[in-house]
Amino acid sequence: MTETADVVELAKRRGYFFQASGAYGGVSGFYTFGPQGAALKRNIEDAWRDRFTIQEGNLEVDAPTVAPEPVFEASGHLDGFDDMLVECPECGESHRADHIIEDNTDIEEAESYPIPEVEELIAEFELVCPSCGAGLAGQAVTAFNLMFETSIGPGSSQPGYLRPETAQGIFVEFPQLKEYARNQLPFGVTQIGRAYRNEISPRKSLLRVREFTQAELELFVDPEEDEPDLDAVRDVTAPLYSAEMQADPDAATTEWTIGEAVDEGVIGDEWVAYYLGVATEWYDRVGVDMERFRFRQHLPGELAHYAADCWDAEAEVDGDWIELAGFAYRSDYDLSKHAEHSDDDFTLFKQYDEAKTVERATVDPDMSYLGPEFGGAAAGIAEALQSLAERDRTAFDGDSVSVEVDGEAYEIPTEHVNFSVDEVTESGEHITPHVVEPSFGVDRALYTVVHHAFSEDEVEGEHRNYLSLEPEVAPTFVGVFPLTDQDGLPERAREVAQELRDAGLSVTYDDSGSIGRRYRRQDEVGTPFCVTLDGDPQGTATIRERDSTAQTRVDLDDLVETLTALRTG
Ligand code: ATP
Incomplete structure (x- = not known):
């Protein structure tokens, strides 16, 4: 069984995530987060908010998920947000042409090839339909727009779209947001929210879905004056896979400190370098395995024409590298486009x-x-x-x-x-700020965190699966169990559980089944600690640590303090 199959099975059984609307047969690309998954997702979002909004001193907004057509005309999504679709002549299934090429040849980033070349590659490599095996040579490849269309209000008078990214909800409000930032650059605006893409072929569980959550930061800077605080991340070590390394078959991902990478010109843009440093620490903090993580620079063909430099954060899952986030220097492209298409002022007055x-x-x-x-x-x-x-x-x-x-x-x-x-x-001039954009996918982060946490070992001669989740993101921090149902232990254990909740910890109480079974259940959902009350006359209880299974005895009077200290590391 692959790690993915194990993880998907555990995720469903233990309430992490599963395909939505199962009672009606389910529909590809939509997932429900169960009780564990919803808590894990919220914890990951909170950790992102803490690092990218609060600690950076940025502003947070919460924009609508539907926007009228002119917004996406200006942003370019209406015309250009397409994927390449090829339909099987036999079974009628639609597939992404670039994925079929990438999965069956050595070609990477087929997405950046023009359609006629993609058609030629399908013919040249005699590629076939992934669903039924029929040949696809000679099939037309078409551009398929990924936005979900809707109409706003009764009738179809005003077309609208579900947003395909959260970013536009920040850009369109720039004329208002600059006032809240007192017209001073640099300032950053973040947003965590749903985005929708009508993906041609959703696949790999949560990795490519039609409704997902993004966490994005748009940092507005004066390109002539503002500089990042590189010293804050200079010593962070990050695995880098630059465009140059990708072009050389003998070169591999190399560890660099952010400082060295900037000095040697490996990372071209200092703002991007700053966020690669911050993101490295953040992914490590939420539990992505740094041995299975890298930053990959976009190849010249992949770069949008306005983007000076762009890197993706990638994680290895079951042998594939998947994109977790993108970091781009977007120049004044976004604000200039909205200025061109609207009557509002997307500039800022810069006082000399x-x-x-x-x-x-x-x-x-x-x-x-x-x-x-x-x-x-x-x-x-x-x-x-x-x-x-x-x-x-x-x-x-x-x-x-x-x-x-x-x-x-x-x-x-x-x-x-x-x-x-x-x-x-x-006394000054009007300038259009430039944008630096770190754009994170929350679902892919969550999926990677669960994958990388998935562990197996043997405890007392029995095979054990457990999720080695970081205490900060684990859905439940502590399980509280009475050893038996005698001597008032369940009542006392419930009281202890409530005391821990009052102290702000997330707690689950469990008195069903043998103590070994209860530990195993919490191991599988990734609960870092379990407290067992055994009626010890000295007034102590045991705390068991998930990964090592080591148990220590603590005074019940010190329990809140001890666990709170473990929670904050
Ligand atoms: P891909 O090439 O994988 O389709 P993208 O380059 O189009 O992704 P961006 O537009 O840069 O993605 O979006 C930023 C982030 O949003 C991605 O790094 C990813 O984590 C997340 N994301 C994008 N599309 C999806 C999707 N269909 N399902 C889940 N997450 C997604």
């Missing part, structure tokens, strides 16, 4: 330390000439002349100047354009 005297070119066109000559286009022409003057003064040197308004070219004699250059004093 000292006022500057600058030359400013101004045009004052003769409207008594422009109006009669060009009719309704006159105002547009006047605006275009001014903007041209700001960009290129020499355009006004000749007898006439040409401008374009709404796709129409106009030739204006310079004698009707009063052009002047004046000295003015400026």
